[in-house]
Amino acid sequence: MPHEPPAVDDVLATVTARFGQLETSVFRGQTSLVVPAAQSFELLEHLKEQGFDLLVDVSCVDYLEYRGAKQRYGLVYLLTSTTTNQRLTVRVFVDDPVSAEEKWPTVRSVVPLWRAADWLEREVWDLFGISFAGHPDLRRLVMPEEFTAHPLRKDYPLQGRGERHNFPVITRDHS
Amino acid sequence: MALNMPGRQTVPGKIELPENVVVSRLDELANWCRKNSLWPMPFATACCGIELMATGAAKHDLARFGAEVFRFSPRQCDLMIVAGRVVMKMLPVLQRIWQQMHEPKWCISMGACASTGGVFDTYAVVQGIDRFIPVDMYVPGCPPRPEQLIQAIIDLQDKIQHEGTITGREFDTSQRQLRKRALVEADQLLVLDAARNPVAQRELSAAAHRT
Ligand code: SF4
Numbered sequence: 001m002p003h004e005p006p007a008v009d010d011v012l013a014t015v016t017a018r019f020g021q022l023e024t025s026v027f028r029g030q031t032s033l034v035v036p037a038a039q040s041f042e043l044l045e046h047l048k049e050q051g052f053d054l055l056v057d058v059s060c061v062d063y064l065e066y067r068g069a070k071q072r073y074g075l076v077y078l079l080t081s082t083t084t085n086q087r088l089t090v091r092v093f094v095d096d097p098v099s100a101e102e103k104w105p106t107v108r109s110v111v112p113l114w115r116a117a118d119w120l121e122r123e124v125w126d127l128f129g130i131s132f133a134g135h136p137d138l139r140r141l142v143m144p145e146e147f148t149a150h151p152l153r154k155d156y157p158l159q160g161r162g163e164r165h166n167f168p169v170i171t172r173d174h175s
Numbered sequence: 176m177a178l179n180m181p182g183r184q185t186v187p188g189k190i191e192l193p194e195n196v197v198v199s200r201l202d203e204l205a206n207w208c209r210k211n212s213l214w215p216m217p218f219a220t221a222c223c224g225i226e227l228m229a230t231g232a233a234k235h236d237l238a239r240f241g242a243e244v245f246r247f248s249p250r251q252c253d254l255m256i257v258a259g260r261v262v263m264k265m266l267p268v269l270q271r272i273w274q275q276m277h278e279p280k281w282c283i284s285m286g287a288c289a290s291t292g293g294v295f296d297t298y299a300v301v302q303g304i305d306r307f308i309p310v311d312m313y314v315p316g317c318p319p320r321p322e323q324l325i326q327a328i329i330d331l332q333d334k335i336q337h338e339g340t341i342t343g344r345e346f347d348t349s350q351r352q353l354r355k356r357a358l359v360e361a362d363q364l365l366v367l368d369a370a371r372n373p374v375a376q377r378e379l380s381a382a383a384h385r386t
């Protein structure tokens with residue numbers, strides 16, 4: 001028997017009371033909640049107040065050319081309450097910005113709520129190029145500092161754009 | 176003088192040696208010392224590293240070939256064994272460590288990943304370390320068995336026996352380095368081999384014949 005976490009109906013009721021009806025879905029007893037990017041910080045703050053004290057993961061999916069997808073990037077926040085063991089997934093969908101000044105899709109950072117978000121958001125920034133407004137130190141996490149692309153985007157070629165060749169060649173003469 | 180010991184017969188024009196004396200060239204002696212005291216630098220980044228450890232451990236016992244003293248400081252090593260895939264972020268580190276090693280030094284590229292990138296043909300993985308540092312021996316396999324690595328070390332010892340001199344001056348000039356360079360053109364190698372190797376000589380003349 002797969003373990004199913006406790007229901008989150010009580011929390012969803014408070015969310016609906018404050019934010020109106022949001023899109024929800026349930027898969028194998030796990031509830032996920034879709035929230036517009038503009039409201040994401042307030043919603044996550046509200047959920048933290050409701051007892052979701054542990055941020056398990058922040059991740060992202062690129063839905064480029066995905067069947068039925070309306071927006072390109074789907075952020076994933078996995079929350080857990082360590083007291084009630086309730087679990088909740090929050091999805092935030094964003095698109096590439098249309099204006100020229102903004103280079104990256106941006107959402108508000110949740111580092112002020114959970115310190116755990118620090119490296120998780122840096123990883124998402126590094127690999128997907130989604131900027132987190134208010135992050136204290138938004139540097140790349142896994143790729144080398146001088147790397148310019150965001151390689152987990154679907155339009156980035158698997159073999160890269162020549163980055164892996166940009167090194168000096170050391171021969172026997174200079175070593 | 177031993178040679179003038181009473182009772183020893185001497186043939187004119189020949190020198191007869193007393194027992195327990197071996198004659199050699201000093202160059203050969205230096206190479207013999209070098210090849211039998213290789214100190215590996217284990218640059219083990221992935222699964223091949225496990226096999227490298229097995230090679231050093233009791234069952235396969237690299238000590239039989241004088242190469243068991245793994246050192247984690249490049250200053251003390253003369254054989255770099257790159258065991259595993261090298262990612263882009265690691266490559267500057269690899270190059271740095273290689274440069275920190277003192278001459279004479281050699282490099283073994285162990286496994287498919289270190290030699291060619293293996294199945295990891297992605298933006299993050301270096302497609303063969305020989306693109307960026309010189310390599311003396313390639314060991315095929317994924318991972319190579321310890322026997323294969325030992326064979327590579329034996330072959331490298333053979334190579335070392337044939338190349339150095341006692342002064343070690345060849346380790347700073349580029350011309351003598353040519354044989355050791357990775358990615359040397361095949362016909363260049365043939366020319367270099369021709370002096371010693373009759374097979375290479377034949378291939379070379381056949382190639383000249385064709386053109
Ligand atoms: S060659 Fe095979 S065993 Fe060695 S590092 Fe690559 S994947 Fe691992």
